[in-house]
Amino acid sequence: MRGLAVAAVLAFHGGIGFMPGGFLGVDVFFVLSGYLITSLLLNEHAGTGTIGLLAFWGGGSGACSRPCCWSWSPS
Structure with a gap:
């Protein structure tokens, strides 16, 4: 679903948008991301009692920043 939301934003910026303003994809992405993050935190709290x-x-951030750090580290 998040991939479809990203595709909708890219389609809008590519001139293929079906919604004026192109905000539908952004809204869907943030709603789904918020739901997924909240469910992860609630599951951790239910399992361990803490977050x-x-x-x-x-x-x-570690998974996302590793390639960035590799490309910016001096050799």
């Missing part, structure tokens, strides 16, 4: 925000943020 480790540093581990949560590190897990998500």
Whole structure:
């Protein structure tokens, strides 16, 4: 679903938009992302009784930032 939302935004910016303003894809993406993140946090709280925000943020940002760090590190 999030992929379809991203595709809708890309289609709009490519001139193939079917919704004026192109906000539908952005709204759908943020709603689904918020739902998924909230469900992950609620599942962690139900399982452990706490939410480790540093581990949560590190897990998500670590996967995204590794290629960035590799391309920016001096050799």
